[in-house]
Amino acid sequence: MKKTTVKKTDVAKLRIRVRAYEHxxxxxxxxxxxxxxxxxxxxxQGPVPLPTEIRKYTVNRGAFVHKNAREQFEMRAHKRLVDIVNPSGKLVEALTNLSLPSGVNIEVKML
Structure with missing residues (x-):
C-alpha cells in the first residue's frame, strides 16, 4: 500500500478562551x-463549552466540639473556547477594543 502525504497549509488561528463565574x-x-x-x-469555530471547574471548600460551623457540623461552599468557573481562522488585522484591533463586562477573563493565543 502506498501512503499519501498531505501537506497542511499554514493557517493562522486566533484561539480565545473565555472564563467567568456566571454563565x-x-x-x-x-x-x-x-x-x-x-x-x-x-x-x-465554536463556541466550544469546556468543562466547568468546580472548587469546593469545607469549613467547620462550630468552633470546638461540633466536628460533624460542617458547611460547604463552591465556586464554579465556566469556560468557552472560540477559534477564529485567518483573522485580519482590523478584526484583531476590533477585538482588542471590545469592552466586556467585569468578571470575564480572556486568554488569546495565536496558533
Missing part, C-alpha cells in the same frame, strides 16, 4: 465576540 455573562461576552467576528466575515 449568563459568559454567554453574552462570547456572543459579542462572535458578532464582532461576523462583521469582518471571519470564519469562526
Amino acid at each position: 449568563k455573562i459568559l454567554d453574552a461576552s462570547v456572543r459579542q465576540i462572535m458578532d464582532t467576528a461576523a462583521r469582518f466575515d471571519a470564519t469562526v
